[in-house]
Amino acid sequence: xxxxxxxxxxxxxxxxxxxxxxxxxxxxxxxxxxxxxxxxxxxxxxxxxxxxxxxxxxxxxxxxxxxxxxxxxxxxxxxxxxxxxxxxxxxxxxxxxxxxxxxxxxxxxxxxxxxxxxxxxxxxxxxxxxxxxxxxxxxxxxxxxxxxxxxxxxxxxxxxxxxxxxxxxxxxxxxxxxxxxxxxxxxxxxxxxxx
Amino acid sequence: xxxxxxxxxxxxxxxxxxxxxxxxxxxxxxxxxxxxxxxxxxxxxxxxxxxxxxxxxxxxxxxxxxxxxxxxxxxxxxxxxxxxxxxxxxxxxxxxxxxxxxxxxxxxxxxxxxxxxxxxxxxxxxxxxxxxxxxxxxxxxxxxxxxxxxxxxxxxxxxxxxxxxxxxxxxxxxxxxxxxxxxxxxxxxxxxxxxxxxxxxxxxxxxxxxxxxxxxxxxxxxxxxxxxxxxxxxxxxxxxxxxxxxxxxxxxxxxxxxxxxxxxxxxxxxxxxxxxxxxxxxxxxxxxxxxxxxxxxxxxxxxxxxxxxxxxxxxxxxxxxxxxxxxxxxxxx
Numbered sequence: 159x160x161x162x163x164x165x166x167x168x169x170x171x172x173x174x175x176x177x178x179x180x181x182x183x184x185x186x187x188x189x190x191x192x193x194x195x196x197x198x199x200x201x202x203x204x205x206x207x208x209x210x211x212x213x214x215x216x217x218x219x220x221x222x223x224x225x226x227x228x229x230x231x232x233x234x235x236x237x238x239x240x241x242x243x244x245x246x247x248x249x250x251x252x253x254x255x256x257x258x259x260x261x262x263x264x265x266x267x268x269x270x271x272x273x274x275x276x277x278x279x280x281x282x283x284x285x286x287x288x289x290x291x292x293x294x295x296x297x298x299x300x301x302x303x304x305x306x307x308x309x310x311x312x313x314x315x316x317x318x319x320x321x322x323x324x325x326x327x328x329x330x331x332x333x334x335x336x337x338x339x340x341x342x343x344x345x346x347x348x349x350x351x352x353x
Numbered sequence: 354x355x356x357x358x359x360x361x362x363x364x365x366x367x368x369x370x371x372x373x374x375x376x377x378x379x380x381x382x383x384x385x386x387x388x389x390x391x392x393x394x395x396x397x398x399x400x401x402x403x404x405x406x407x408x409x410x411x412x413x414x415x416x417x418x419x420x421x422x423x424x425x426x427x428x429x430x431x432x433x434x435x436x437x438x439x440x441x442x443x444x445x446x447x448x449x450x451x452x453x454x455x456x457x458x459x460x461x462x463x464x465x466x467x468x469x470x471x472x473x474x475x476x477x478x479x480x481x482x483x484x485x486x487x488x489x490x491x492x493x494x495x496x497x498x499x500x501x502x503x504x505x506x507x508x509x510x511x512x513x514x515x516x517x518x519x520x521x522x523x524x525x526x527x528x529x530x531x532x533x534x535x536x537x538x539x540x541x542x543x544x545x546x547x548x549x550x551x552x553x554x555x556x557x558x559x560x561x562x563x564x565x566x567x568x569x570x571x572x573x574x575x576x577x578x579x580x581x582x583x584x585x586x587x588x589x590x591x592x593x594x595x596x597x598x599x600x601x602x603x604x605x606x607x608x609x610x611x612x613x614x615x616x617x618x619x620x621x622x623x624x625x626x627x628x629x630x631x632x633x634x635x636x637x638x639x640x641x642x643x644x645x646x647x648x649x650x651x652x653x654x655x656x657x658x659x660x661x662x663x664x665x666x667x668x669x670x671x672x673x674x675x676x677x678x679x680x681x682x683x684x685x686x
Contacts (some may be wrong), residue, residue: 209485215637216637217636217637217638236540236541237541237542237543238541238543238544238545238546239542239544239568240544243547317620330432335545339637340634340637340638340639341634341636341637341638341639342634342637343542344509344511344612344632344635345509345632349568
């Protein structure tokens with residue numbers, strides 16, 4: 159049975175709505191099942207974003223819906239079939255309100271879930287940076303002295319403001335993408351994802 | 354992943370028997386078609402191997418320092434080893450050479466991608482005194498015959514051609530720095546990445562045609578509508594070569610679906626004409642890959658043309674076991 163991996167969290171609802179528009183059935187999310195029937199002979203599996211890329215790359219899922227932040231960071235060996243009309247936000251550099259963001263004598267300490275992407279984008283701007291990889295609650299890092307700044311996803315900016323941070327620079331626009339396993343792509347019967 | 358974590362667990366009896374059965378079936382088929390077996394060395398001088406390998410493969414070649422012998426390379430594919438042997442042999446001056454091989458290759462695991470260092474390959478090389486498409490049909494038919502000999506009943510054979518896409522890429526009036534990003538966009542079939550490049554560097558007829566070719570992925574007759582544009586772009590010859598090859602394959606192997614996908618080429622600087630890949634529903638990566646690489650032997654100071662393919666036997670073993678998908682990347686080459 160063909161399988162699509164969906165990113166849990168903020169991308170899940172819009173992904174299910176988009177799949178409904180394509181003729182799929184909305185699965186029951188009330189239980190704890192991670193593998194759900196979608197109709198049309200497909201099933202969905204629910205994963206964290208980086209795992210969507212891993213599952214698709216290795217053929218455990220035929221297709222996946224994942225943010226372009228994950229694609230930029232992990233560069234999975236998979237096809238990037240199309241961008242999707244949801245999940246739009248941005249990857250930004252943020253720092254505490256009132257702070258000096260580019261100290262002269264020491265590297266800027268940046269906490270992020272995206273060290274490779276951040277390094278590439280900040281190096282292009284000539285910043286001297288040392289990265290600290292964290293996997294959750296990135297906004298805490300400058301508040302507790304772990305870092306001078308963060309690189310993280312920003313949607314409305316509300317979380318930054320609530321934690322005393324300001325958006326210094328937008329590094330990359332982000333949105334959802336549909337990706338495909340290289341082998342499975344050849345055997346998908348119809349390109350239902352187009353249009 | 355550490356190198357130790359990527360070490361091969363080896364093949365125990367049942368898998369060893371499967372591997373030998375596959376190798377025997379292939380070597381028997383290829384011998385019947387006039388392909389003689391060669392045994393390329395496991396250790397090769399590093400410098401010519403680099404000259405005879407696509408960049409992506411060269412970066413994954415494992416190197417050794419053999420105490421005064423100079424830097425050596427562990428065999429990362431067979432094509433370079435066969436080429437180094439053939440470039441020294443006088444009989445290769447006349448007429449095509451038809452060669453085949455089987456054995457182990459070793460590659461440095463790709464960064465952050467857990468995969469084994471050692472894998473098994475078997476394949477064919479057809480060398481010609483001159484470069485050009487002569488022999489492409491023979492090699493494509495042999496590739497299809499190899500899949501049939503192994504009983505891969507659900508295989509799809511996919512054809513591409515550098516001559517369809519390469520000239521378009523070279524004529525794009527974009528800065529050289531955009532080239533790597535362009536190759537990645539094509540290889541990932543990323544329309545958004547390609548359109549982003551168009552937005553930054555300018556729209557033109559070549560870019561529009563590349564976008565249309567990106568998701569061609571269909572049966573040959575399904576893309577006839579592109580013929581006029583391909584003709585206007587001066588790449589209709591390559592298209593006709595592909596059509597002719599597809600027709601020959603469908604006649605000889607009516608049960609084997611043939612697809613065309615000219616943009617999905619892993620090694621743009623390596624292939625010079627036809628590209629070949631085969632897939633099965635039962636495995637997430639290509640089971641066979643190859644094509645024409647006419648710049649290989651000139652890099653070794655011999656003017657031969659060359660075309661060939663390799664079967665990824667470790668993946669075929671997984672298909673036979675019915676347990677596809679150890680982690681990995683398509684790799685190929």
